[in-house]
Amino acid sequence: MNTRTLQIRFTLAAGLLMGTLMLALATPPVRAAEPDDEAVRARAVMADLLRIPGPAGMQETYRTPIHGVDHWISIRGQDRANPVVLFVHGGPASPSMPSLWQWQRPLEEYFTMVHYDQRGAGKTYREDHSDALAGTLRIQTYVDDLVAIAEHLRAKLGQDKLVLMAHSWGTIPAMRAALARPDLFHAYVGIGQVIDVRENERISLQFGLDEARRRGDREALREMEALLPYPGNEPITRERIVAARKWPQRYGGMAAFRDETNPWYYGAARLSPDYDDEDRAAINAGSLFTLDRLLDEYVQVDFSDVRRFPIPVVMLMGRHDYTTPSQPTADWLQHVDAPAKRGVWFERSAHMVPWEEPGKMLVTMLEVVRPLVRE
Structure with missing residues (x-):
């Protein structure tokens, strides 16, 4: 199947998904509407549209204990024999499960896609957010959880190795897991990859300053210049990060050519069949x-x-990403020695590559990543 055919199939699938969703929201209710009645009906449509009916397919959302914490896992794919992709979400604590309906469905024809809510995130947060759990929130714990989940999936799905894919914060435990346990994975795919946090922060603010000067945005310049030198030698606190990212994200550094509000992403959970109130x-x-x-x-x-x-290793890099800027990732790829390496630029994306360019995401996974899977 050539690239053009894949793009046409994706466009048709995406059009069907959004068209059906809009129809559900527009259809008058058959009874008096409750406050969230439209969203309830839309989720029912989504659940039916996303259902995988074929006998070779797999569709499960379940919880399983990992290092003393019940983690929630989603497995979706049309053929159990397909390669398995384990997706490690960003944040921390920004689960991908409630928004996977926005971009994942075409990939499920060619891969078995697995997501999990990390400890302290989403459905897993509901299982345990005790003081005892709070004391375990360290990067190495997330690495250990990821490795244990990979082992669990090997046994459950009967495949010796997985493709490890991660986004944003998730690239940190995922990179460490790949370095520690390469025997578990065919390949690593980084999206919004973190290489050097302090350098990322510097580049992000510099982009904001340059863009503010170009636009003549005095308010933005005043706020960002008050942070200089950034990050400097002061501690990088939550407050400083929020202040430093305000304008770069408003200028499209989170989602290209959009401001930082991104209601299409942050509101995705309202339409997710996997997430309740x-x-x-x-x-x-x-x-x-x-x-x-x-x-x-x-x-x-x-x-x-x-x-x-x-x-x-394959890095998917948004050309306009100034949340985790892509240039340090491209520079790292130039110097790293790996069995195979590839950087793919997404020219219409910033930080949210799968959501911003899902068609190119599908083609890249088929043309670049799937050939790396070895039987």
Whole structure:
């Protein structure tokens, strides 16, 4: 199947999904509407449209204990024999499960796609957000959880190796897991890859300053110049990060050519068949629960000295990403020694590559990543 055919199939699938969704929202209710009645009906349509009916397929959302915490896992794919992709979400505590309906369906024809809500995130946060759990929130714990989930999936799905894919924050535990346990993975795919947090912060603010000067935005310049030198020698606190990212994200550094509000992403959980009202409330609660506890470790992350990578590595890089800027990733790829390596630029994307260019995402996974899977 050629690339043009794949793009046409994706466009038709995406059109069907959004057209059906809009029809559900527009159809008058058959009874008096409750406050959230339209969303309830839309979720029912989504659940039916996303259902995988074929006998070779797999569609499960379940919880399983991992290092003392019940983790929620989603497995979806039309053929159990397809390669397995384990997706590690960003955040911390920004689960991908409630928004996977926006971009994943075409990939499920060619891969078995697995997502999990990390400890302190989403549905898993609801299982345990005790003080005892709070004391475990360290990067290495997330690495250990990821490795255990990979082992669990090997046994459950009967495949010796998986494709490891990660986004944003998730690239940190995923990179460490790939370095520690390369025997578990065919390849590593990084999206919004973190290489050097401090350098990312510097580049992000510089983009904001340059863009503000270009636009003549005096308010933005005043706010950003007050942060200089950034990050400098001061601690990178949550407050400083929020202030530094305000304008770069408003100028399209989170989602290209959009401001930072991104209601299409942050509102995705309202239409997710996998998330109920309490799950949706847990997204913000989990973020507050985890971020401050991980921040000190997070700001020290630096993979720039990693010069050998034990498995094939593919980096999907948004040209306009100024949340985790892509240039350090491209520079790292130039110098790393790996069995295979490839950088793919997404010219219409910033930080949210799968959501911003899902068609190119599908083609890249088929043309670049799937050939790396070895039987």
